[in-house]
Amino acid sequence: MQPVTRIHSRTAVMADENIDTDRIIPARFLTTTTRTGLGKLCFNDWRYLPDGSDNPAFPLNQPEAKGCAIVVAGRNFGCGSSREHAPWALLDYGIQAVLCSEIADIFRNNALKNGLLAIVVSAAEHEWLLANPGIELSIDVQGQYIALPDGGRISFVLEPFARHCLLNGVDQLGYLLQNEKLIAHYEEQEQAA
Amino acid sequence: MSAKTLFEKIWDAHVVAPETADTPAIIYIDLHLVHEVTSPQAFDELRSRGLKLRRTDRTLATLDHSTPTLPAGPDGERPYANAEAKAQVAQLEENCREFGVELHGWDSSERGIVHVIGPELGATQPGNTIVCGDSHTSTHGAFGALAFGIGTTEVGHVMATQCLLQRKPKTLAIHVDGELPKGVGAKDLILHIIGHIGVDGGTGHVIEYRGAAIEKLSMEERMTVCNMSIEAGARAGLIAPDETTFAWLKGRPRVPQGEAWDRAVAHWRTLKTDDGAQYDREVRIDAGTIKPTVTYGTHPGMAIAMDAPVPAARNAVEQRALDYMQSRAGQPMQGSKVDVVFVGSCTNSRLSDLREAAGVLRGRRVADGVRMLVVPGSEAVRRDAEAEGLHEVFRAAGAEWRIPGCSMCIAMNGDLAQPGQLVVSTSNRNFEGRQGKGARTVLASPATAAASAVAGAIADPREYMTEVAA
Numbered sequence: 001m002q003p004v005t006r007i008h009s010r011t012a013v014m015a016d017e018n019i020d021t022d023r024i025i026p027a028r029f030l031t032t033t034t035r036t037g038l039g040k041l042c043f044n045d046w047r048y049l050p051d052g053s054d055n056p057a058f059p060l061n062q063p064e065a066k067g068c069a070i071v072v073a074g075r076n077f078g079c080g081s082s083r084e085h086a087p088w089a090l091l092d093y094g095i096q097a098v099l100c101s102e103i104a105d106i107f108r109n110n111a112l113k114n115g116l117l118a119i120v121v122s123a124a125e126h127e128w129l130l131a132n133p134g135i136e137l138s139i140d141v142q143g144q145y146i147a148l149p150d151g152g153r154i155s156f157v158l159e160p161f162a163r164h165c166l167l168n169g170v171d172q173l174g175y176l177l178q179n180e181k182l183i184a185h186y187e188e189q190e191q192a193a
Numbered sequence: 194m195s196a197k198t199l200f201e202k203i204w205d206a207h208v209v210a211p212e213t214a215d216t217p218a219i220i221y222i223d224l225h226l227v228h229e230v231t232s233p234q235a236f237d238e239l240r241s242r243g244l245k246l247r248r249t250d251r252t253l254a255t256l257d258h259s260t261p262t263l264p265a266g267p268d269g270e271r272p273y274a275n276a277e278a279k280a281q282v283a284q285l286e287e288n289c290r291e292f293g294v295e296l297h298g299w300d301s302s303e304r305g306i307v308h309v310i311g312p313e314l315g316a317t318q319p320g321n322t323i324v325c326g327d328s329h330t331s332t333h334g335a336f337g338a339l340a341f342g343i344g345t346t347e348v349g350h351v352m353a354t355q356c357l358l359q360r361k362p363k364t365l366a367i368h369v370d371g372e373l374p375k376g377v378g379a380k381d382l383i384l385h386i387i388g389h390i391g392v393d394g395g396t397g398h399v400i401e402y403r404g405a406a407i408e409k410l411s412m413e414e415r416m417t418v419c420n421m422s423i424e425a426g427a428r429a430g431l432i433a434p435d436e437t438t439f440a441w442l443k444g445r446p447r448v449p450q451g452e453a454w455d456r457a458v459a460h461w462r463t464l465k466t467d468d469g470a471q472y473d474r475e476v477r478i479d480a481g482t483i484k485p486t487v488t489y490g491t492h493p494g495m496a497i498a499m500d501a502p503v504p505a506a507r508n509a510v511e512q513r514a515l516d517y518m519q520s521r522a523g524q525p526m527q528g529s530k531v532d533v534v535f536v537g538s539c540t541n542s543r544l545s546d547l548r549e550a551a552g553v554l555r556g557r558r559v560a561d562g563v564r565m566l567v568v569p570g571s572e573a574v575r576r577d578a579e580a581e582g583l584h585e586v587f588r589a590a591g592a593e594w595r596i597p598g599c600s601m602c603i604a605m606n607g608d609l610a611q612p613g614q615l616v617v618s619t620s621n622r623n624f625e626g627r628q629g630k631g632a633r634t635v636l637a638s639p640a641t642a643a644a645s646a647v648a649g650a651i652a653d654p655r656e657y658m659t660e661v662a663a
């Protein structure tokens with residue numbers, strides 16, 4: 001994973017609550033055996049009209065949402081399945097951060113492991129972000145704050161290990177493999193029990 | 194020693210390295226279940242790093258999600274939805290061969306939905322940690338195992354190290370007091386619970402279901418309840434193992450035999466939550482008030498007794514959900530016209546579920562214009578059901594009897610509904626488009642599904658149960 005230290009972008013708002021993983025990437029596209037190329041399928045059934053043209057009602061199809069790498073989403077974003085295809089698709093689509101008052105556990109885990117910043121902010125800050133689409137934000141992973149255009153800041157907390165891995169581009173499997181001795185020891189004890 | 198919950202006992206027994214401020218705990222995984230959809234990229238990761246799969250004896254694979262539920266044609270070709278689905282299945286077969294993983298593939302008499310076969314084989318055992326790249330892994334919690342879904346990156350972690358990095362979740366006790374009324378089952382109960390606590394009511398928590406009504410449930414019913422824990426946002430749901438659990442597991446292929454069995458049971462008896470142990474949160478539900486329950490919106494938390502009026506939308510998103518479903522505020526779901534009925538999925542595709550549906554259908558016909566699909570959860574379920582003649586009951590009623598798989602639960606194998614069709618489904622997710630683009634899903638119990646098939650409209654199964662002996 002490449003290090004992720006700072007993300008700077010305007011925000012796009014997807015206000016719906018409970019945007020589930022089936023909406024992010026419909027199940028029929030899960031027959032893939034790779035993790036690439038899912039961006040064009042991201043939000044497929046919401047983003048396109050039946051004739052294949054862009055759905056003007058889809059939030060990220062709005063002209064002002066073009067090129068936005070930060071999405072402010074309604075509560076409980078990413079609920080549903082464990083498919084890692086959801087963060088893969090979002091990243092490939094160009095989204096690098098999701099801000100929300102509450103994010104589904106498995107999705108958040110998957111997102112952070114892939115360098116997609118899934119950030120939980122307070123309910124009041126969330127309200128404010130939802131009400132102010134299109135503002136320029138700068139997310140600082142090291143300092144754990146979001147810089148607002150007026151100089152204000154919203155602070156957030158990332159799980160310390162996830163943050164360490166993001167900042168340093170550390171791969172978690174590598175870390176686990178370093179603990180091989182402990183794992184082998186556990187297995188021996190278990191065998192003996 | 195301080196009093197511990199069931200969850201804490203399992204967690205503590207699996208800590209390889211404790212969590213610190215800077216690092217999550219390293220947790221050992223006893224059983225890793227694998228299927229074709231969320232594993233190919235993880236196998237690739239092993240390959241690209243030149244790693245072996247650490248514990249093939251703790252890994253079990255099956256084909257279920259992308260597999261067709263119609264049999265192979267005379268030429269031996271299986272009717273895959275598309276070339277990609279076929280390639281994905283072939284990829285798992287090849288990966289399992291290369292890495293030495295036991296696969297219950299097409300030639301296995303035990304193939305089936307991953308969460309159905311784990312328990313059937315006795316691979317699912319109390320006190321275990323169990324993971325799978327599938328959020329409904331929570332099903333296995335019915336046996337008092339800590340079981341949860343993981344993403345593909347983590348699938349790779351478990352393959353390579355048999356471990357996961359985890360922060361300790363919080364605990365939520367859901368006490369279900371009293372007794373479920375006659376004709377009201379586990380599916381009604383869990384839909385009611387999710388309707389009560391909400392789709393994010395369990396986020397960050399492991400749920401332990403307990404209380405008189407839970408203790409009375411059969412293992413199949415407990416699996417139905419734990420299966421849907423994730424629909425309340427909880428990664429895992431647990432039920433303390435008891436005599437019902439031990440009786441169900443005894444003699445299954447992968448459980449210990451003889452003296453080792455006795456020792457295992459003695460250990461499993463110690464797992465239940467100690468008196469005085471504390472949960473982070475507690476909720477109480479009265480089972481006696483629950484009625485046949487269905488969903489009316491586009492997530493499982495939008496659930497209500499089928500004869501109760503659909504609540505008015507509280508915001509634009511809920512209104513959109515009602516519009517999508519064509520559900521009308523103030524009107525009950527009961528009586529809504531049905532196009533398709535699906536009995537299947539890891540929530541409700543076990544023998545008892547099929548018996549429940551067949552009990553309603555026996556001597557009756559699926560209404561004109563309604564298509565009904567019955568998909569057993571595994572080859573074992575299929576065998577048992579056919580031995581009892583249940584397939585004849587379904588066929589005589591005009592329903593299709595398929596071969597095992599996830600089928601219309603996720604609709605990626607070609608089994609799907611058409612835009613606008615209303616599906617009464619025994620599966621677990623009613624998200625927009627889950628059963629086909631534009632399809633409208635109403636989650637329900639097998640009895641409700643069967644009654645609705647007969648009536649051609651969402652119907653109360655209790656009206657159909659009285660005349661039929663069990």
Ligand code: SF4
Nearest residue numbers: 329538539599602603
């Ligand atoms: S039946 Fe549905 S929920 Fe269960 S494993 Fe298959 S797709 Fe997932």
